[in-house]
Amino acid sequence: MLEVLGLASLDELIDQAVPTAIRLKRSLKLGAGQSEAGLLAALKQIASQNQVFRSYIGMGYHHCITPPVIQRNILENPGWYTQYTPYQPEISQGRLEALLNFQTMVMDLTGMEIANASMLDEGTAAAEAMTLSYGQHKGEANIFWVSAACHPQTIDVVRTRARPLGIEVVIGDHRTFEFDQPIFGALLQYPATDGAIYDYQDFIDRAHSAGALVTVAADLLSLTLLKPPGEFGADIVVGNTQRFGVSLGYGGPHAAFFATKEAYKRQLPGRLVGVSKDAFGRPALRLALQTREQHIRRDKATSNICTAQVLLAIMASMYAVYHGPTGLKRIADRIHTLTATLATGLKQQGYTLGSEPYFDTLRVEVGDRQTEILERAKTNQINLRAIGTAAIGIALDETTTEPDLTDLLQIFSTSATSCKGESQFAPTSPLPTSHSSPLPPHSSLLRTSPYLTHPVFNIYHSETELLRYIHRLQTKDLSLTTAMIPLGSCTMKLNATSEMLPVTWPEFAQIHPFAPLEQTRGYQVLFQQLEDWLAEITGFDAISLQPNAGSQGEYAGLLVIRQYHADRGESHRNICLIPESAHGTNPASAVMAGMKVVAVACDADGNIDIADLKAKAEKHQDNLAALMVTYPSTHGVFEEGILEICQIVHDHGGQVYMDGANMNAQVGLCRPADFGADVCHLNLHKTFCIPHGGGGPGMGPIGVKSHLAPFLPGHAVISPTPLSSEQANGNSPLPDSPTGAISAAPWGSSSILPISWMYIALMGASGLTKATQVAILNANYIARRLEGHYPVLYKGKNGLVAHECIIDLRQFKKSVGIEAEDVAKRLIDYGFHPPTMSWPVAGTVMVEPTESESKQELDRFCEAMIAIREEIREIESGQVDPKNNLLKHAPHSASSLLTDSWDRPYSRERAAYPTQWTRENKFWAAVDRIDNAYGDRNLVCSCLPMDAYE
Known part of the structure; x- marks a missing residue:
């Protein structure tokens, strides 16, 4: 591979690709990599310091039973946990069906008209409900009323989200509130945090009369017995599906839910699975109403959520299917x-x-x-x-x-x-033999409406049937078990089996998030070691593990900057400079943090236009809060001017926030804190090996320099009083913080942090550095192999890219009407998940091979892309019709080929088996190309009636 690039060594490659001025001058202080067996034994010793008590704490978290058929065949199955977000629906029909089941389950149990495909946790779902209510209110009210009977962690997260938006949160008792203050929304808990079940009908009627929307945070299992909120007037229902077969995990990951009225479908945060049809008119699933998403709406987005908890939502939906x-x-x-x-x-x-x-x-x-x-x-x-x-x-x-x-x-x-x-315990207090039911048989609070009536919830009740159903869905989805997933900016790398094993150990899985700290010494040791390692890798002084998604990490980082300015008496600093090339979550997060977005231009090479940056920094210097910058750039290049960029922002009073999406090109080579970043979020699900799980879980911790450390997220439920060193092995709980809580659980999705701990410890300093070098090598190898066939956009000064490259396909739309989507769908026929499509540049694909892929797999991808170029050339030469060809009809499902008639100007064999590899290892798209527009015009977001499957 180096020979193809004309280089003698990996060191020479890095010397040419990474600017010398930012290179780390020493090795990472992480020690040597260790063996899998040895590390599992060491981690078991750490885990044994946790004490697994019977927890009856509640507060929205409960022990439950994960059916073994679900644990083994979904949670522990790489065919499910290594899938990517279902942006390519033709090869995602299995998990899309499972998510449609999840939406149907939530809609049925809550009595609402529409539900999304999961949220990060109950606290953030409630906060999203607040912002939806705020956006829908037509008056000038800025008070969000919250019942004191809500879970305290939910109140904490809502307060955090409200503060930068200028929303006042008022806590009270729904039984005594007189609506003597103008409110735009209200939040109720059902049942209440102390177990009480209230009849909220009168309160909701009065709230509606006052022009407010009402959100009910509900326990989903209780709704099998209790009247659903949709039947007593709730506008939004949120909650957590954790008790549907998902372990406590010291707080996560768990799939929250968000259900509302159809009138608010375009304001619904997160992802929404809808029913459409494919090219042959057959029912097919896809993510619906994508124009709602932050990467399209940017600073006009209503939410910055770009991920979900797909793997956990699938588990919860299968729990409902099974029972x-x-x-x-x-x-x-x-x-x-x-x-x-x-x-x-x-x-x-x-x-x-x-x-x-x-x-x-x-x-x-x-x-x-x-x-x-x-x-x-x-x-x-x-x-x-x-x-x-x-x-x-x-x-x-x-x-x-x-x-x-x-x-x-x-x-x-x-x-x-x-x-x-x-x-x-002696049986001196025998259980009562009789009791009076606290729910009278004719109570108005009892549920009378049916739920989960669709056949999918009434067929698979034996392990045999559920196992086959799970397997059928799995075979419809392309995962890393099938082939490389070369998605730029997404870093779909190997998730080693040894890294995954500890997730289900009881010592990690069966701990309540609010268990006393002295029972969680093992977790505290793991947190401290992981924080130390991440600090060494990034150069930062302090780490917060709380943000449970990359979007939450962005938001947390900006809140930290906001609090820093406020603490210095400069709360007027609210301008956030963001390059035009930035990921859409950047401007969305900035607006959520109460900042105003000012775009910075990029030059012809895709780099930040330093002259434009300097001009705008000077123009806004009195109010400059931050610059958000991705490094290497969103265009996949190590920008030579990064030191100057950071200095310009600092000289004008701002802080530098670095989006860590591309950290996989930095580990061991350079450190964000060393070249000017003040805060950076880290996608553990990208760089540090937590699997994507079909679109979640993720983790987005942040690192900060020392001057920002006092403003890292805190948590209302965790005592700020440090334990003695004897109690917690020298570790302390979360500090008091003016920032508040970002996530419902103090350390976010704690149970998946052992994955990143294992990854770093297995690799060690030299392994991590080598991985970064090979990731950069792999991307440059692909770029070099393809550059004679496709233009490669944006290279560094020595003609090299970073860890990803952008392949330009725009010329083909002009010449023969072939678009990036056509190339992407044809790649499916070759057995690949398409690269990131039309981002950050419309009409292109962005490829990131990561360090995990072999030369054999890289060559197979390159050969597929070259073969597709030849198929395009046939159209260019006039041999093939521009509208009736292999690319326009791709992908080709088995059912579309196994027909009595065939009127296309190419053979079925060429459509299905373009290479020898596909003959031997064929992955079939479950459906043909899906009609996206039809699905949005005819929105259906719950399980279809049975006649649709006939």
């Missing part, structure tokens, strides 16, 4: 019955309980016994929730058993003077 409506209701009934039994027992002991009715959570008034009871519970490895100073919360779940109730009653018993272990 069906009857099974889900049986689980809910059992939990509810156990809760009522526990309530009766506690009353018999003389305790006063909170409001009735309830579903699975009790508030127990304990007076001055709170500390004593909590300590007795901990002694017996049970976590309960302290509510105020005189009450305790108990939330039961799917895993609760009758012996658990006996243990709980014993803990609350006034006669038990000593509780040192479960073995000491």
